[in-house]
Amino acid sequence: MISLEKRPTPSRVWTYATPFLAVALTVIAGGLMFAALGKDPVAAIRTIFYDPLFDPQFAAYSRPQLLVKAGPLILIATGLALGFRAGVWNIGAEGQYIIGALTGAAVGLALYPADTRMIFPLMVIVGALGGWAWAMIPAILKTRFNTNEILVSLLLVYVAENLLASMAVGRLRNPEGGGFPGSRNLSQWDSAANPELIANTGMHWGVVAAFIAVIFAYILLNRHLTGFHIRLAGQAPRAARFAGVEPTRLVVLCLGISGALAGLAGIFEVTGPAGQISIDFNVGYGFTAIIVAFLGRLHPIGIALAGLLMALTYIGGELASFMLGIPAAAIQAFQGMLLFFLLAVDVLTNYRVRLGRREASA
Amino acid sequence: MDLSAISPTLLVASLMVAATPILLAALGELVVEKSGVLNLGVEGMMITGAICGFAVAVETGNPVVGFFAAALGGALLSMIFGVLTQFFLSNQVATGLALTLFGLGLSSLLGQGYVGIKPPSTPRLDLGPLSDLPFVGRVVFGHDWVVYLSLILCVAIWYFLRRTRAGLKLRAVGESHDAAHAMGLKVRAIRLAAIAFGGAMAGLGGAYLSLVRVPQWTEGMTAGAGWIALAIVVFASWRAGRVLVGAYLFGGVTVLQLNLQAAGVALPVEYLSMSPYLITIAVLVVMSARGTRRSLGAPADLGKQFHAVH
Numbered sequence: 001m002i003s004l005e006k007r008p009t010p011s012r013v014w015t016y017a018t019p020f021l022a023v024a025l026t027v028i029a030g031g032l033m034f035a036a037l038g039k040d041p042v043a044a045i046r047t048i049f050y051d052p053l054f055d056p057q058f059a060a061y062s063r064p065q066l067l068v069k070a071g072p073l074i075l076i077a078t079g080l081a082l083g084f085r086a087g088v089w090n091i092g093a094e095g096q097y098i099i100g101a102l103t104g105a106a107v108g109l110a111l112y113p114a115d116t117r118m119i120f121p122l123m124v125i126v127g128a129l130g131g132w133a134w135a136m137i138p139a140i141l142k143t144r145f146n147t148n149e150i151l152v153s154l155l156l157v158y159v160a161e162n163l164l165a166s167m168a169v170g171r172l173r174n175p176e177g178g179g180f181p182g183s184r185n186l187s188q189w190d191s192a193a194n195p196e197l198i199a200n201t202g203m204h205w206g207v208v209a210a211f212i213a214v215i216f217a218y219i220l221l222n223r224h225l226t227g228f229h230i231r232l233a234g235q236a237p238r239a240a241r242f243a244g245v246e247p248t249r250l251v252v253l254c255l256g257i258s259g260a261l262a263g264l265a266g267i268f269e270v271t272g273p274a275g276q277i278s279i280d281f282n283v284g285y286g287f288t289a290i291i292v293a294f295l296g297r298l299h300p301i302g303i304a305l306a307g308l309l310m311a312l313t314y315i316g317g318e319l320a321s322f323m324l325g326i327p328a329a330a331i332q333a334f335q336g337m338l339l340f341f342l343l344a345v346d347v348l349t350n351y352r353v354r355l356g357r358r359e360a361s362a
Numbered sequence: 363m364d365l366s367a368i369s370p371t372l373l374v375a376s377l378m379v380a381a382t383p384i385l386l387a388a389l390g391e392l393v394v395e396k397s398g399v400l401n402l403g404v405e406g407m408m409i410t411g412a413i414c415g416f417a418v419a420v421e422t423g424n425p426v427v428g429f430f431a432a433a434l435g436g437a438l439l440s441m442i443f444g445v446l447t448q449f450f451l452s453n454q455v456a457t458g459l460a461l462t463l464f465g466l467g468l469s470s471l472l473g474q475g476y477v478g479i480k481p482p483s484t485p486r487l488d489l490g491p492l493s494d495l496p497f498v499g500r501v502v503f504g505h506d507w508v509v510y511l512s513l514i515l516c517v518a519i520w521y522f523l524r525r526t527r528a529g530l531k532l533r534a535v536g537e538s539h540d541a542a543h544a545m546g547l548k549v550r551a552i553r554l555a556a557i558a559f560g561g562a563m564a565g566l567g568g569a570y571l572s573l574v575r576v577p578q579w580t581e582g583m584t585a586g587a588g589w590i591a592l593a594i595v596v597f598a599s600w601r602a603g604r605v606l607v608g609a610y611l612f613g614g615v616t617v618l619q620l621n622l623q624a625a626g627v628a629l630p631v632e633y634l635s636m637s638p639y640l641i642t643i644a645v646l647v648v649m650s651a652r653g654t655r656r657s658l659g660a661p662a663d664l665g666k667q668f669h670a671v672h
Contacts, residue, residue: 150455151646162636290463
């Protein structure tokens with residue numbers, strides 16, 4: 001008989017150890033999945049985790065991609081983690097990401113073909129505001145009408161996707177694009193481009209913003225009263241209310257920050273790696289960021305590391321699909337599995353596992 | 363634009379078809395939530411059911427077997443959620459999200475070889491002269507068996523929850539797991555059974571999408587249907603009868619916007635396509651503005667972890 005005994009405080013050791021344990025278990029389970037698909041599991045895992053970084057043939061291309069992919073993931077996940085800590089569930093980051101990209105790009109395109117570097121910062125600000133405004137919808141509905149923010153923020157993703165489709169073939173379509181859907185290429189227009197800052201590193205302004213966001217989130221959570229309120233509201237909602245924490249303010253703050261950061265990620269993506277507004281420029285960073293937030297244990301530094309690891313699975317997944325013919329969907333399932341294992345082993349942090357019969361007096 | 367091209371008979375008939383996947387999934391989630399568990403993985407279970415049902419129906423050539431496989435697939439997937447939340451005491455919101463993310467990946471992995479294939483058809487039941495009656499014949503007697511199954515299940519679930527001892531036990535677990543545990547009810551076992559049932563129902567709903575409503579397999583084809591099912595449970599104040607109303611209302615909106623698209627309304631297609639989601643949000647707002655979750659009928663221990671000390 002195995003039983004669980006609640007720990008008085010979460011175990012420090014397991015807090016740090018569980019993400020590693022979860023990754024190890026996922027690699028084993030993933031290997032089994034690849035074997036079931038008829039692929040050599042060792043080669044698959046090696047192609048996903050090792051080759052993108054160290055293979056002489058691919059590393060030159062793959063290494064810069066690491067930051068390109070990790071940037072938006074870290075940016076979005078940092079914002080989401082603040083909310084998750086406070087018990088505010090924004091799962092519509094994908095929508096805020098799209099709207100940020102749309103609003104920012106729209107402002108830039110309205111000024112086309114002006115030749116001034118001031119356009120890019122303007123687009124970034126408007127993009128952040130766009131994501132913020134989109135996140136304010138669930139925030140206001142939650143605070144005014146007590147509507148469930150999980151459902152509203154998620155449903156708004158589908159609204160945003162339809163809006164994107166409409167814009168890519170309508171208002172924002174490139175007038176010189178021969179009728180093809182998609183906007184002008186922003187990355188090739190100097191005034192709006194988000195270029196690689198240091199050659200062959202993948203470092204662009206979005207990555208810079210991601211690391212700034214990590215530092216700010218760290219300071220906010222550890223050195224600031226608001227951060228304390230966020231943690232308190234999540235861990236002990238009743239105590240938080242007695243301590244004078246306003247839930248309304250926290251909901252607006254958490255959804256606002258995460259929306260703005262997702263919007264930022266969106267505008268940096270369309271001005272840089274994606275290059276233009278197209279029907280499917282969004283590749284699900286908003287959803288993967290949820291996994292990143294949990295893998296990083298909702299801690300800013302952890303999220304930075306988790307974002308890099310998750311970016312590696314994206315790049316490794318592409319490489320594995322190219323080299324070994326492993327379907328791209330397998331990587332998505334792999335990422336989902338990682339979240340399962342994380343949630344499962346988390347029990348070790350909060351509970352002690354006891355073998356043998358429980359005592360009646362317990 | 364020619365609105366007279368929209369036939370009311372066909373509109374009502376196709377409304378029922380459009381509503382059925384969501385009705386099935388929402389009824390399953392209703393039972394799950396009544397037992398005090400919030401499973402946000404409906405979308406993932408639906409899409410897994412959609413591909414399991416589709417693949418098995420194509421391989422066996424029998425859609426009925428396909429629906430069984432879909433229910434089984436949905437239930438199996440839901441057991442991941444069940445084990446994690448009931449035995450590993452994981453956060454239900456996060457685990458439900460994980461189930462959706464994993465289900466979306468798994469389904470497109472399973473569906474690799476099935477894109478662009480036509481499934482064996484699920485015919486309308488032929489009820490003889492009844493089906494030939496004007497309007498009523500098409501609307502009431504002109505559907506496939508799954509539509510009727512969903513209606514029967516709606517009544518059965520109402521009866522189960524309200525009128526049977528087992529249903530009372532399930533509700534007791536949802537209202538207060540500690541009290542239920544003290545009374546000697548097996549809280550975990552009851553919740554696991556409810557979760558499996560919810561998974562099976564979501565799987566059936568998904569299979570109805572891929573085998574009847576569309577009928578085809580495309581990645582991500584559920585397009586938020588699982589989330590709308592979750593919203594409908596809230597809309598319905600956790601009552602089976604109102605789940606039916608909510609699902610049919612939603613089906614009506616979906617079908618109407620599709621008809622308007624076909625009739626060539628001056629609005630861009632994308633704006634019509636987003637309307638079901640917007641209306642779902644609007645309905646959620648109206649419902650939540652009327653009172654707290656508790657006063658609307660949400661089970662008291664919904665989403666709470668159960669850890670028996672004794």
